[in-house]
Amino acid sequence: MSASLPSPTIQATTPAEDAAAQLAPRLAAQASASDQEGSFPEQEFDWLHAASLLTAPLPIHLGGQDLAAASQTPSLLRTLRHIGRGNLAVGRVYEGHTNALQLAQRFGRTEQVARWAEDAAAGHLFGVWNTQAHDGVQLEPLPDGRYRLRGSKTFGSGAGHVTRPLLTGALPDGGWQMLILPADVQVPQLDKSFWQPLGMRASASFRVDFTGLEVGADDLLGQPGDYYRQPWFSGGAIRFAAVQLGGAEAVFDETRLFLQKTGRTEDPYQRQRLGELAILIESGQHWLRAAAEHAMRPQATEDADTTVAYANMVRTAIEEICLRTLQLAERCVGARGLLRPEPFERLHRDLTHYLRQPAPDAALADAGRFALASTSPAYTLWHD
Incomplete structure (x- = not known):
């Protein structure tokens, strides 16, 4: 038996x-x-x-x-x-x-x-607005213990609707301080002309000027420098990678629906491309599962270098999966599928724009740096 x-x-x-x-x-x-x-x-x-x-x-x-x-x-x-x-x-x-x-x-x-x-x-x-404009945000201490803000952020996603943005700003001594602004009371100035994007138009990622607004000590979050503490700063890349993969899944679903509606499911080349797309989407889901497992390791916080390098590898892999998904999907639907009101047109714009996250080359190089510095065999490099 x-x-x-x-x-x-x-x-x-x-x-x-x-x-x-x-x-x-x-x-x-x-x-x-x-x-x-x-x-x-x-x-x-x-x-x-x-x-x-x-x-x-x-x-x-x-x-x-x-x-x-x-x-x-x-x-x-x-x-x-x-x-x-x-x-x-x-x-x-x-x-x-x-x-x-x-x-x-x-x-x-x-x-x-x-x-x-x-x-x-x-x-x-809530939201996180960290990208400095040319006149980046600074905090000026006031005699009554409050702080006056001066300067601007760009890519303030949800500006005008996010009422509790988390900002970073420079203190006079050079420290980098987080705060959560009650933006419904201390209302910043919005420059909507900044946001004329290829995609993600509905994210309202405007330039935001905070000059003259004031916050109290209770609005400050943590200690100077906390925002950039690892592994949380870079390790959080797995979150936006998850959203991006969701966009790739939507591209897959719309591509398949388009081929079904147009009666092109028997075409052997379309079948081959859909097979490749299916492998890409499933690969992305495997990456996210592995990313979650890696982030939950008991030593994830203490072993920040490994956690960050793995997160950088995940975001790179998901980016490549999404880019390849878009390329194959374009070939599937052709010029007709790229016309409005087909959803594929908007999905393509949005995902293309959202994939442009900061420092993609540095993220990949960091994963390579970690691998080069290690002497562990490949099978234990990321999972000891």
Whole structure:
């Protein structure tokens, strides 16, 4: 009698990812209406709020689902992937919301986190605005213990709608300080003319001027330099990679639907391309599962160098998967599929633009640097 093999472990889904999966088709159906320069998917974020996704990154005792905890990384990445396949602009802003709440919990004081949790429950959108304009943000200490802001950020995704942006700014001594601005009270000036993009038009990523606004000490988050602490700064790349892969999955689905509608499923070359696309999408999902496992290692924080190098390898692999997906999909649908109102046209623009994340060459070189410095054999290089 042969020994029975153990049953494969099926990872249970969470309420957050179930809600995101159910919302994805609605987001996709609404995406063309939101795809206007300078617009923002307000209705879509009302849906996310109603589905408790704005509070999902918070700990359970503060009304959330603990989605930002390291132990929930698989669920977080799947949630982001689902929202990305619904609408990449929504995914981009929601990823920033999640990132801000993660940083708030990691570096904030107990009373601060409780206050910001109440804000998220009330529907406030958080985000992370770090990219400095030529007149980057500076914090000027005032005699009463408050701080006056001066300068601007660019690529402020969700500007005008994100009411709790997490900013970074320079202190007089050169320190780099985080703060969360109550932007519904201290209202910054928006330069919408900055945002004339190829894709991601609905993300409203404007230039934002904070000159003259004031914040208190309770608005400061953590200590100077905390924002760039590793592995969290670079390791967070797996979040936007998850959103990007969701966009690639949407491209796959629309390409297949286009071929089915046009009666081209019997073409052997189309079948070959769909086979390649299927391999790419499944490869991306394997990368995200591995990324989640790597981020959950007990030593992930202490072994920051390995964690960052692996995250850089993941973002590089997902970028290549997405670029190859776009190339194959273009050949499948041809010129006709690139015409509006076909969804493929918008998906192509949005994903192409979103893939341009900062320093892609440096990210790949960092993974290579780590590999060159190691003496471990390949089979234990990333998983000891």
